[in-house]
Amino acid sequence: MNTSSHKGTEFSKFKEYYIRECNECGVCYENCYAYKITKYPIHKTLKNLFQNKLDKKNVKKIKKFLNSCIYCKSCQKSCINGLDLTERLTTIRFELFKLNRKYTWLPYKIPSIFARFINGKRIAHALMNLNNYLIPKINRQKYDEYRTPKTRDIVFFSGCGIQMLENQYFTLLDIFNKLNLNFGLIEGLFDKSVCCGAVSFGLGKFEHGLYLLKNLVDEVKRFNTKKVMVYCATCYYGLKKLAPQFIEDYDLEIIYAADYIAEILKKEEYKKHLNIPKAKSQLITIHDSCHLAHSGDVSSIRKLFSVLPNVTISEMKHHKENSFCDLYCIIRELNNPLNLIVKKDVLPIIDEAVESKANVLCSLCPNCHAVLTIFGDGFTSALGLTNKRIPVKNWVSILGEYLGIRMKDMLTYRLSHFITIPFKESGLWYLIQILKAFVRGYIGLKKPKKKKKMKN
Numbered sequence: 513m514n515t516s517s518h519k520g521t522e523f524s525k526f527k528e529y530y531i532r533e534c535n536e537c538g539v540c541y542e543n544c545y546a547y548k549i550t551k552y553p554i555h556k557t558l559k560n561l562f563q564n565k566l567d568k569k570n571v572k573k574i575k576k577f578l579n580s581c582i583y584c585k586s587c588q589k590s591c592i593n594g595l596d597l598t599e600r601l602t603t604i605r606f607e608l609f610k611l612n613r614k615y616t617w618l619p620y621k622i623p624s625i626f627a628r629f630i631n632g633k634r635i636a637h638a639l640m641n642l643n644n645y646l647i648p649k650i651n652r653q654k655y656d657e658y659r660t661p662k663t664r665d666i667v668f669f670s671g672c673g674i675q676m677l678e679n680q681y682f683t684l685l686d687i688f689n690k691l692n693l694n695f696g697l698i699e700g701l702f703d704k705s706v707c708c709g710a711v712s713f714g715l716g717k718f719e720h721g722l723y724l725l726k727n728l729v730d731e732v733k734r735f736n737t738k739k740v741m742v743y744c745a746t747c748y749y750g751l752k753k754l755a756p757q758f759i760e761d762y763d764l765e766i767i768y769a770a771d772y773i774a775e776i777l778k779k780e781e782y783k784k785h786l787n788i789p790k791a792k793s794q795l796i797t798i799h800d801s802c803h804l805a806h807s808g809d810v811s812s813i814r815k816l817f818s819v820l821p822n823v824t825i826s827e828m829k830h831h832k833e834n835s836f837c838d839l840y841c842i843i844r845e846l847n848n849p850l851n852l853i854v855k856k857d858v859l860p861i862i863d864e865a866v867e868s869k870a871n872v873l874c875s876l877c878p879n880c881h882a883v884l885t886i887f888g889d890g891f892t893s894a895l896g897l898t899n900k901r902i903p904v905k906n907w908v909s910i911l912g913e914y915l916g917i918r919m920k921d922m923l924t925y926r927l928s929h930f931i932t933i934p935f936k937e938s939g940l941w942y943l944i945q946i947l948k949a950f951v952r953g954y955i956g957l958k959k960p961k962k963k964k965k966m967k968n
């Protein structure tokens with residue numbers, strides 16, 4: 513896409529280009545699910561929306577169209593003029609927000625009354641409290657030196673999801689440690705209000721999303737680098753695709769952690785770390801997270817597995833850019849939420865993983881890992897009452913094993929152990945932390961408690 517070179521956000525340049533080049537042919541929406549459901553030709557009103565000339569009576573229709581989008585990406589890359597609207601769906605919602613500040617995005621199957629409970633600030637407070645309850649500061653002290661702002665090769669922005677799966681959080685940081693990376697560490701929604709903002713933007717909470725994102729950009733600057741490594745697919749999408757739409761002259765380089773590590777492990781001096789004698793062969797199939805795939809990264813994980821000894825990839829039918837979105841498979845069932853508990857085939861991803869004959873299904877981000885583990889093979893198997901057809905492992909755990917870092921998958925364990933000794937490993941303990949975080953953060957709008965300093 514040719515856009516003029518003057519300053520501005522990517523989105524403001526895109527709008528200018530769209531107004532000039534779109535001929536309203538409708539090709540981009542020929543196979544669009546939202547169009548089938550709403551019969552609303554959104555391509556005929558976007559120019560007016562972008563020029564602030566939209567007839568107010570169309571606001572409701574556009575909103576319905578956008579809420580019916582199942583993010584199938586059929587409109588992506590279909591325009592002969594190179595106008596990729598899929599990438600801009602979030603920012604198109606931003607235009608609606610400017611017209612109606614009460615605008616909130618919710619999938620069309622969720623009753624609109626729930627929109628009242630979507631409050632960016634409250635959600636962020638709840639997450640900050642939850643991350644502090646699940647991994648308290650004292651358990652993170654081991655990595656304090658990486659949090660100190662000073663010049664680094666790269667900054668690792670953890671995101672908030674990984675902190676809810678503590679074994680992945682500790683495994684990944686131990687991997688960085690073992691490989692002697694010169695990295696700075698910023699944790700999402702832990703002790704500071706920093707986040708990629710993607711979820712807030714997605715839900716239509718633009719002001720709060722931008723506040724969190726700008727805080728993150730400021731934090732990164734303290735490490736004197738423009739390179740930011742992320743692990744969560746949604747953070748990758750937020751920082752790579754959304755941030756340039758909202759922030760002028762945004763110039764951070766976003767790198768997926770698997771890519772950065774694969775490049776390091778290719779180097780001769782690092783190969784010794786992988787010299788596990790008799791590494792047993794693994795046949796792995798990969799579930800590509802759509803936020804990663806549609807932000808242009810399907811190669812990192814494959815590159816990483818190509819440097820691990822005795823790993824073979826068996827691709828499932830829908831992979832790379834064609835992968836299914838697990839979250840939308842869940843949304844599809846919301847007409848009858850009981851299906852999520854009783855149905856075994858909520859996610860076709862598991863069927864395809866089994867068909868691939870792989871021994872392991874590899875997840876790429878904390879959100880997909882949680883959805884695949886909880887709903888993938890039927891809820892009864894998540895609770896340990898029936899057998900799983902294929903184990904779900906995150907790539908961080910797979911790599912950790914090659915580097916001698918092995919930790920129990922606490923999500924799988926807690927789902928099948930409601931009460932345990934020690935209590936902190938149980939499912940009940942985890943649910944209590946969620947409840948506490950909800951009451952203190954969401955309802956009480958309080959930040960996490962600061963531990964009092966010990967008196968000498």
Ligand code: SF4
Pocket residue numbers: 533534535536537538539540541555590591592593595597
């Ligand atoms: S295919 Fe391209 S030119 Fe046609 S309506 Fe869509 S964005 Fe406009």
Ligand code: SF4
Pocket residue numbers: 540541543544545546547580581582583584585586587588598
């Ligand atoms: S991603 Fe959304 S807008 Fe694009 S074709 Fe699919 S349903 Fe339609």
